[in-house]
Amino acid sequence: MNSDIALQYTDKILDSIADQLVERGYAILEQQIDAQLLTLLRQRALSFSEEHWRDAGIGREQRFQLDKKVRSDKIHWLNTSNSVETAYLTLMANLKQGLNRRLFMGLYDFESHFSIYQQGQFYNKHIDALKGRSNRVLSTVLYLNECWQEDDAGQLLLYNQEGNKIIETVAPKLGTMIIFLSEKFPHQVLAANCRRYSIAGWYRVNASQSGLIDPAE
Template sequence: MLTESIEFSTTALAADARVLEQLATDGYVIVPNFMSSEHCQRLYSYSLGLGPHQWQQAGIGRADSYTTNSAVRQDKIRWLSSEYLLEQRYLQLMERLRLALNGALFMGLFDYECHLAHYPPGAFYRKHLDAFKGRSNRLLSTVLYLNDDWQPQDGGELVIYGEHGQVLETILPQAGTLVVFLSDEFIHEVKAGRRDRYSITGWYRLNTSIGGVVDPTL
């Protein structure tokens, strides 16, 4: 486990008015070089060093409707926790970003949850929404890519679709690229790749606590 202090920067997103304007106008934004290659390499190496027991098969749905379905989703995940230093540093980075987004765009983002995602060769995630209007407190989705030297022939792209099914963006999962989009607005999918693909996927959430229970099942 790394013990040195690791500092990340949110300058690329939080301080760039053009980037914030695109997020506010279009509902999504792609930020190349959000994180340095050095820091991405540390997170990538950390992911590679995790044992099989530290990953779980990703599922779909929530609470009583939660299930695994390999016809829809084939990645493995590990939820990040402040218990582990490198994971803690990333969570701190995204907390600073939360404050910056709230300050600039008044989004009312309450907290953040995220997990590492590992897509083995051939794995995919079919078209889906991260949230449904009126049924979730997930407001803003984020994806940070960790693989260095990813080439177009490697596949594994994130595809974001518009309201009429048109392709808005096809994003190569290149290390350091951050994608941010409204969770209940954009259908998206992860195409099958030819290499092991690592990323960190997360969601900024609204506070819909009832009786002290965060995001209760209604």
């Protein structure tokens, strides 16, 4: 892999992300990730054969279950055995460090998976963390879809905390990333009209910490 690929966010970008998180609880980036890395991540997602993808479920550990009425995508977890996946995890570790320095969030570790939505697949409205439980604190989604058009659908809808109003509609275009407080925002993925790729991720805090921030009211 090319050693010239940028695996760090600039201070300007980190400042912008931190400011957006404080002001409204979420941040949206457009084309702020190295173009070569985006290409490699997309190629990586496209390279997986059917057996590499697993049915996505809901809940964790004992509560884990498959429910196609709630979500119908498939996933592949990132790990450090592949250089491209390692590069993305390195970039997200840099984001963790930058936000911890600026916001004292206590972000501790990060987990992430590729997602594939075939035509007609979706993920109904849900929330990534139950309020008051120090598990997922900050959610991220990076999109890997070239030449996306509005008719392709598969947009992410971000709702207000009450879940009764759409506050953002995020097009899944290559290089777009959304970062948001996990327990604050219900969200859903609209049914895709063509194959759709993304990388979802979550930062957690150490169980002994409670470094959450709240957006300004």
